[in-house]
Amino acid sequence: MPSSDQTGKQPALSLLPDVSRAQSINGGWQAATTMAELSKTGRKLVRLKGCQIAIFQTDTGLYACNNRCPHEGFPLMEGAISQGCVLTCNWHNWKFDLESGDTLTGGDKLRRYPVRLSDDGTVEVDMSEPPMAQQRDQILANLDVALHEYDYSRLCRELARLDLIGADPLDAIRVAFACRMDRFEYGTTHAMPGAADWLAYRAELSDDRERLASLAETIGHIAWDSRYRPVYAFSADVKDWSETGFAAAVEAEDENTAIALVRGALAAGLTWDDLRPAFARCAMRHYAGFGHSVIYVSKIAPLLALLGAQSLESLILPLTRHLCSVTREDLIPEFRAFNVVRKDWDSLVASEPVTKDDFLGLPVARVLARIRRSAGDVQGCYHALLGAAAWQVRHFDHRVMYRADMPIGTNVNWLDVTHALTTAQAVRELATDMPELWADGLLQIGCFIGRNTKYVNDETGQADDAAIAAIEDNGDSDAILKNLLHKRVLDHGCDDYIEPVHRLKTIMMARAELAAFPDAPWRDDLLVAVNRYVNGEFPRRRALRTAHQSISFVGRE
Incomplete structure (x- = not known):
């Protein structure tokens, strides 16, 4: 055991022998102690170059390691040696093989140091640091294990x-996407667009803790969505790129062909700028994945701007899988009007003036028909739809989340109404660059408006008059949203990733749209809506409702 005072306590760090100024022997070798001193207890704690180093004399030789357990920092000098050179941290039973360096029980690798005994009995420790590239590679290898185990x-x-x-901490995100891209059974998840927003937010932060937290949320979400998953291998085939062929493969849900075409595009040196129109058109062709497809496509560009072109493959292969497997809600009765209205779009579209009130209270089919009457002015129609979406979030009847007698198809929560906002932003960004996408994009937003009509209440959302008045009177919308980011996103306290990442996405959406249209008529509604959502409760598991729906469902089987 380590040397101690008469109370048996480990000496304070300031009392440890400081040999950091000892003469260096052959570069990084430092005189640490003597064999005579070490043999008294079989272990010795010293401080070298500002580090606590634990030295052990065992049946199999001399070993030195960082005294702090890599798990939670407890002193390994208080640990037990067994099986010759297995060191156990007695706080949480982590075990380390001092000979091989393997962590036998636990996770993080223990930092070990070479030890040698000089002719005069001096125990020397090599304190030289491995090359940065070697350390980086080891950390990234360790990350792969932590990702799999979440x-x-x-x-x-x-x-x-x-x-x-x-090292560049974004390397961890690059490696995470590359290592886990074939663990997402149905392709892209919210971890990808979430990464784009988390990393964009991180770029604004100066506090080291906050910057690390944003990275941890990014990589944690990737790990959560792929934890303990087997490999869902992508086809290795390569075919010459063809946008027409790609669209046909996606439409036919033929993932292998779609992947082979994408591999051909990458082999030919095509960039995301080259491929983005094809992916955007496929995402817009259907009201798919409740708006997720459009959002996912829109977030590739900003994420690549941060991670670099080397991440293109690991981002678009899962996206291709997603497009081939995603649900297509426009094929079910509630949203069938999407294709009906779109079919004769070019011959019937008009430019009738429109406001948000023209869309409120209407079912899906009537909302989409009303869009066609005004979509000749795409900007005017977009602002009216976004205004309606913001109004619906502001007036979302949150009581519906707590009802236990709801049919199974009406399990709605904040995400159902806020998705109209984030989809609207994605539509605007994609259609601004590709104007031919406005028709499909406006209709996608309209599907949300019509569907959410059932879940709003004119009186709901007006209870906190003081907070609403403060927002409406405050001209600095960015300050309002930054405050929400700081208080409700970064240190969120949530058990899952969906809730904080949706808060983040919604706030970032509001910032982007208000930056683009600072005097838009929907400004106050959007700020109030986002404030209400981000500060609202988010019930995820409703035991009584699930029981009610199960009894009802099974009873009709």
Whole structure:
């Protein structure tokens, strides 16, 4: 055991022998202690170059390691040696093989140091640091294990280690997408667009803790969505790129062909700028995945701007899988009008003036028909739809989330209404660059408006008059949204990833749209809506409702 005072307590760090100024022997070798001193207890704690180093004399040799357990920092000098050179941290039973360096029980690798014994009995420890590239590669290899096991705390520690050695912490995100892209059974998840927003938000932060937290949320979401998943292999075939062929493969849900065409595009050196129109058209062709497809396509460009072109393959292969497997709600009765209205669009579209009130209270089919009467002015129609979507979030009847007698098809929550906002932003960004997409995009927003009509109440959302008045009177919308980001997103306290990432996406959407249209007529409604949503409760599992729906469903089987 380590040397101690008469109380048996480990000496304070300031009392440890400081040999950091000892003469360096052959570069990084430092005189640490003597064999005579070490043999008294079989272990010795010293401080070298500002680090606590634990030295052990065992049946199999001499070993030195960081005294702090890589799990939670407890002193390994208080640990037990067994089986010759297995060191156990007695706080949480993590076990380390001092000979091989393997972590036998636990996660993080233990930092070990070479030890040698000089002719005069001096125990020397090599304190030289491995090359930065070697350390980086080891950390990234460790991350792969933590990703598979969804070890959030370890992910965060490895990110901190990456930053500490001066490596690019975004390498961790690049590796995470590359290592886990074939673990997403149905392709892209919210982890991808969430990464775009988390990393964009991180770029605004100066506090090291906040910057690390944003990275941890990014990589944690990737790990959560792919945890313990087997490999869902992508086709290795390569075919010459053809947008027509790609669209046909996606429409036929032929993933292997679609992937082969994408691989051909990458082999030919095509960039996301080259491929983006094809993906956008496929995402817009259907009201698919409740707006997710459009959002996913829109977030590739900003994410690549942060991660670099080397991440293109790991982002678009899962996106291709998503487009081939995603649900197509325009094929079910509630949204069938999407294709009916779109069919004769070019010959019947008009430019009738429109406001948000023209869309409120209407079912899906009537909303879409009303869009066609005004879509000749795409900007005017877009603003009216966004205004209606913001109004619906502001007036969402949150009581519906707590009802236990709801039919199984009406399990709605905040995400059902806020998705209209985030989809609207994605539509505007894509259709601004590709104007031919406005028709499909406006109709997608309209599907949300018509569907959410059932879940709003004119009186709901007016209870907190003081907060609403403060928002409406405050001219600095960006300050309002930054405050929400700080208070309700970064240190969210949520058990899952969907809730905080949706808060983040919705706030970032509001910032982008208000930056583009600072004097838009929907400004106040949007700010009030986002404030109400972000500060609202988010019930996810409703035991009584699930029981009610199960009894009802099984009774009709």
